[in-house]
Amino acid sequence: MAFIDGIKRQLRSVIEWQNPDPDALLEQWTENGDEIKNASKLIVGPGQGCIFVYQGQVKAIIEEQCLVNLETDNIPFWTTIKKFMQFFESEHKVGIYFFRKTKILDQKWGTTSVIKYQDPKYHFPIGLKAYGNYSYQIADANAFFVTIVGSHNRVGIEAFRKIISARIIEPISDYLAECGYSYADIDANRDEISRGIAIKLAIAFRKLGFSISDFRIEGTDFDEDTTRRINRIADLTAEAQAAQAVGLDYAKVQQLDAMRDAARNESGAAGAGMGLGAGVALGQNMAQGLTAQVQTANTGLEDITAKLTQLKQLYEAELISETEYAAKKQELLAKF
Structure with missing residues (x-):
């Protein structure tokens, strides 16, 4: 059996990302431990991309649907790699990572902690909670691999959503502190706030290798201390208006x-x-x-x-x- 397995490892192989898990955003190709063999073919399907990593560095990225013959096609990066691999046998293996190029739609987000800022009108601290949704896609595979993937051989959509949610807090807090909206104005200006936050998020996340779009705020809420202050303001305002109405x-x-x-x-x-x-x-x-x-x-x-x-x-x-x-x-x- 060992002899037959050795022969199989030298036969041609097709490298492709077949039936990827719906949750998979990026995944390393392993094919049950097979090495990249002579006369291998690489297939990059629709909506997919492929990253070649050699000795810990990204050597090439394929972002178009294609079929590549790794033995005969004239691909500069592949020719360079073959110089280090004698008959496709080397102690330094090539890492092949497939990733989704399509846009990941309707991702839910919610603040994992309270967003704090000073109310510009009433001058008391606000503790805001918010939730909504967004879409995103990998825009710079090299930056994404270096900043997010690292040594992982797989990144799931759900796990990545948690990473994004954790990074959303700071841009939202910065925007609310700068825009000058009082607590009473937030719901009325939700669309404008969403657009302003989306600009900040786009700048921050572009550095991580992906673009974010369709960012929306679907709802907001306040922590207990803020709710108590808001209710007190509402009560005092109502009493003052009632007193004024009867001439007192x-x-x-x-x-x-x-x-x-x-x-x-x-x-x-x-x-x-x-x-x-x-x-x-x-x-x-x-x-x-x-x-x-x-x-x-x-x-x-x-x-x-x-x-x-x-x-x-x-x-x-x-x-x-x-x-x-x-x-x-x-x-x-x-x-x-």
Whole structure:
């Protein structure tokens, strides 16, 4: 059997990526341990690419669908490699890696940690969570192999998605810190934010050898601390608008609420007494304020009445004309 196996290793071989796993993004060709034999043929199928690695360095990349006869075709990189391999037997083996050239669609992403930035309008820290999807494809096989693949003989789509998700956080955080969107504006400007983030991601990921496209934000959420702050702002805003609608000063409404809460304190008779006392004191203050307002109004009324009487006397004594009398009278009545 060993003799027959030795003969088989010297027979021609077809090198191709047949029926790749749906999750495979890049995979090393092994063919059950067979070596690259004399008269071997390389087949690169539709939507595939092929990387040749020799002594740890990328020597050539084929990105077009083709059939290559490795014995007779004049391929510079292959001719160079054969000089080091006597009869295709060498201690230095050629690594052949197939990869997908097609675009990988509809990949889900989600922030693995909270994105933190300062709200530009309310000036409090925001903790944002986001999720969405995107598409990508290998654009620079050499850079992809050097920066991502390394010593691995396989890279799966799912594993690579996790790598991308981990690298998305920083560009998103940088963009949100720069764009000046308050928490209330994020959903309304989701498309614009997606486009801005996509530009940053394209620049960052191009260095890793792949391009990213169709980046979208499908939803956002906030952490507990941010949600609590947002709810507090919403409550205060609603109370202020309600107070304004009925003609009340918001500060007075807050004072009434505080006195009411104190009066409802269930911590004992002393607390209840304090609440009642505070409520009585507030009632007295409000009553005093109302009395002062009534007194001020009465004083103004008496003053205008006295001036009208004096004006009538001046007119009857013919000290002012009828026109002057009518104009001054109208002026005083307008104040009333």
